[in-house]
Amino acid sequence: MDELLKTSFLGKTYPSPLVLASGVLGLTADSMKRVLDAGAGAVTTKSFGLEPRKGHPCPAILPFDGGLLNAVGLSNPGVDEMVKEIRKLREQAGLSSGIFASVFGRTHEEFGEVTRRAVESKPDLIEVNVSCPNVSSEFGTPFGSHERDVEHITRIVKKAAGNIPISIKLTIHCPSLIRMAKICEENGADAITAINTVGPGMLIDTGVMKPILAHKVGGVSGPAIFPLALKAVYEICGNTRLPVIGTGGVRTADEALQMIMAGARMVGIGSGVYYGDIELFTHINRELRSWMIEKNIKNLKEVRGIAYE
Amino acid sequence: MDELLKTSFLGKTYPSPLVLASGVLGLTADSMKRVLDAGAGAVTTKSFGLEPRKGHPCPAILPFDGGLLNAVGLSNPGVDEMVKEIRKLREQAGLSSGIFASVFGRTHEEFGEVTRRAVESKPDLIEVNVSCPNVSSEFGTPFGSHERDVEHITRIVKKAAGNIPISIKLTIHCPSLIRMAKICEENGADAITAINTVGPGMLIDTGVMKPILAHKVGGVSGPAIFPLALKAVYEICGNTRLPVIGTGGVRTADEALQMIMAGARMVGIGSGVYYGDIELFTHINRELRSWMIEKNIKNLKEVRGIAYE
Amino acid sequence: MSDQMKTYPVLNIKSHSPVMKSFYFSQPESDIQPGRFFNVWLPGVDEKPFSVSDVFQGIMEITVKAVGPFSRKMMDVRRGDLVGLRGPFGKGFSHHQHALLVGGGMGIVPLRYLTRLLRQQGFYFEVLLGGRCSQDIPFQTDFSEWAPTTFVTDDGSLGYKGAVTDYMQDKIRESHLSFVYSSGPEAMLVKVMDLAAQVGLDYEISFERYMKCGIGICGQCVVDGSGIRLCKEGPVLTRQEAEKVSEWGMPHRDATGRRNTR
């Protein structure tokens, strides 16, 4: 394992701080294996629920000048299929590789149920997607905006997860992100993933004069949200002791470093795959290594959280 | 006046739907005059309060790949000076030109006080900045996030403004934008300006390993927030009868049209000046005109709100 | 950027059969190779991937067969209607001498445009096309005019009766053909790969999977055994790539990501 980049997170050690974010190339074992091979320290599955979901019609993923809009609508093959894929990935990639399972539920109880089934596949982490903005019309506003919901879901999932650690994935759209992070901490979360997509937002085609996304609105990711994600990570790391997977808009080694300096333990990359393709993981690892050698830094923890005053 | 682009708004008619957004080139009469000359239908002053404020140290305005971060901190010369500048602008630019005065206060009452003084300069509109994210450490979270505050400030300003119409400038960071807009409507607002900057966000310099902005965090504007602003306008226009100044990330005629199709009466441009300079107003007007001629559209109201279903 | 949505008016429409039409647009991008595809958006309906059947003098053609809700709606599109086009996506065919083009059903579509380009380069090539019936095979005249073409139909309504792959073996034994291009139903493609491998021929084959994003991030079109994304590294794969994939002939994953029949 790369001595420079190796990153310990919740008792395990990964070869890189980079994590594939949920929803990108996370449907099948072979797809995630390819991302691990490219240099990701860990991969997060697409969020899955109890039953298969088709999600929204297309266009569901839409690039714009500042990033991406997406309204995939949590399409997923359901927990049974995903448990198989995670197991297959574990077999292919070995015990040392990082596999994070992202779960969601339509009710508080469903979060617990999916988690109980997901732990059968022995992921390293259960990531709890309380914050997807794409399903709000169906479920009301995301659970992640409400402190009571987050509190309750955290407790339920923690119990269901047994000895597998859990990370709550937060959105910036809540009254106070610091308070939300503390609620996660107090209720048993082992980590926090920040942030999910922002908004949602909308784009209109001026030819047909209609919203372009089939779901009309979609969450914003990519470069547009990098400063928002960085600030969220900075705030959470400054106000809780939980390790954070800093996610949002990262496309370069410099941005990954900013996340780490803001306090992130691991750095999530989703939309970055659109901008730099799968090799982005290889590139960022290489640049991080060069930077560390140049600055004579032996481990990234030397600079983790260093921007916080 | 240009027949194609002329836009009626709160009883007056302006030669273009484009408005200079508050905070950009809005400090002095001569500066705003130049923007009117370039083709803006109206200009909004920098937000001003009772007393002069120096604002935050620099860096206070910081471009990044997706837009701008700013933490100017509501620096402004105070209401006395601004009243003089607005009067001077009125003299130079004539009665038909659009002059919107943006006001803020540190307390609910101060909003009323500043408004009372601002009306002396007879602006066409009092725009009420309840939503600046840059002063939260001083004032608590922005008033614009709290329904009670917005309700109260709207009433106070409406009363203080006499027969001058008022527009409440909203942020997306509130529990429900639709509810907030309705609160404005019910409490006497004549219009809504949406949106103010998003976040705030942060950027870190990986050389010195510190946040770059002197205020550490700043509001996000520009291309990054266009889809968020568009969605906000779409929602507000679909759920209230108030005319809306749609502001956020507009840099092109196509984006201005999207705002109008989402329901905006006028289209605010702030950061666009960074991307396309002052001539952006001239360019967008020209392109809007060509588009209308091509589509045989006589007035933009034919397509206003057309994207709403 | 071509990944962003833009709508284009339909300039013209041509009916091939009651259930198959070509639509013409002014060419949205320059870098369109045969085998690459566009995501076609019908506002209010859906967005689906379609190959380019031709680019000629600044006009791009796509050809659609009505098989389900989206493609049936496409049959109602009129001249002047605005249709969204994003692309070209994916990797297309490269140019090889002395090739045999083997197409089945709507897989014929990308071969049509390939034919134009191979001809432009002055390459020798032959064509073998199959379908259920004559109506199933578009561009018959073009293919026949442009290259030695053999037609095969299930019902014998055009050319030989049978399956294309029945006639492929003979062709590739002819020494002057040294490369195979193919596109069509997967059962056919699996046979084509087998036959080509038997005589040691190199090939490029275009595959189809359920696609959502077209830009390589949703993971919907990844094929097992390789991690290859058909929307990005495909839809056209080289022999080397295709042989890595372990799922050919298996039920495809549907919109949920599940294999249909499990």
Next chain:
Amino acid sequence: MSDQMKTYPVLNIKSHSPVMKSFYFSQPESDIQPGRFFNVWLPGVDEKPFSVSDVFQGIMEITVKAVGPFSRKMMDVRRGDLVGLRGPFGKGFSHHQHALLVGGGMGIVPLRYLTRLLRQQGFYFEVLLGGRCSQDIPFQTDFSEWAPTTFVTDDGSLGYKGAVTDYMQDKIRESHLSFVYSSGPEAMLVKVMDLAAQVGLDYEISFERYMKCGIGICGQCVVDGSGIRLCKEGPVLTRQEAEKVSEWGMPHRDATGRRNTR
């Protein structure tokens, strides 16, 4: 983009006097003309505009005089320290033959780099520099070596005693000087404009105003009578531009946007 923040190590430092230093950086951008400026960020302190005093063989120099909190902190900067640089911003001097360069105080800074470029072009020019005392005038040897240079100081500690503008009239009457460049305290610049106008000479003058953004959007540096932004259309204005401005010699606007003395 050069508008985005980037930090650079200080490669070297040179003291001109106890209160004036030059700092050297590897050149951040290529398009640096004399008169253009950089925003200099001292992390934890502030960010302020400074002209470029030289660019030579890939090294850029800025020269700072301690006059207040920020510039005093600059005196503590050590070699190897990281300093943020954004720019170059604004419009610089263009190149004219037979010019007189009139500089006062720290206004001398941009003229230093201008001198290098005029000399490179083989242009003839003369220089007239003023300051309170000899210590106030940096780059004395360079100027003297590169062009006929006249020094004027309030206390007579270098060259003539008096104000630069006292000596300017004679110079511009000399027929071989046909253009004026100037930079310095505004009271001096107002006189320079007057004198040049009297003999009908064209000029370019660099002005200073309180600046916040440097990129033309905050409105802080706009001068009355024109709407000209000194950070964008300036700091160097042509005669035509400068004559439109109605506020020369008036108290400047401060960080709030108010004129200091009202």
